[in-house]
Amino acid sequence: MYTLITSATSSNAYRLKNELNQPDVILGDYLELPAIMLNSNDMIRLPKPSSIAYAHEMLTLCLDKGISKVYALRDEEFESLAEAATLFVEFGIVIVRG
Template identity: 60%
Template sequence: MSILITSANSAAAYQLKSKLFTGDIILGDYEALPDLMIKSGKMLRLPDPKSASYSHQMLTLCLDKVIDEVYALRDEEASLLREAEQLFFEYGIKIIYGN
């Protein structure tokens, strides 16, 4: 199972990562991330929630990266993903809000 935790620039993302007992966790953020971490594959650049097609971009990213669960830590991300939760569910992707 692959898990994506948003808000990689926050301490909350790292705290959550340490609480989860699985090895396949990816951190991602739409805010600036170190290029070294992105190139190494340890972090993902996520779509900006201000984009009109944010939910579809996130779904595409999850399908491309074979992500089964998304922990949406930022309110703006969570709000948009809540609206598309059924769509993600149809593809077997669980959205978890907050930490």
């Protein structure tokens, strides 16, 4: 299973990735990422937290990518995911404020 860290365009995401020191960590962001970064399996584009269906889009992404833990670094991401925490727990996915 994988761990997802949001806000891949921030230094905090890389710091957390280094602190976790785990092999199966994916970085993701909804902000524009260079195409070369998206070509690796370690970085993905995320849905925008302003979307009404954000939590469901994130749940689908987590299930598709085998993600069992999400570190949401931006407040807007965490708040949207926290509102749907029960849904994520039903699928064995943990949401953590980063």
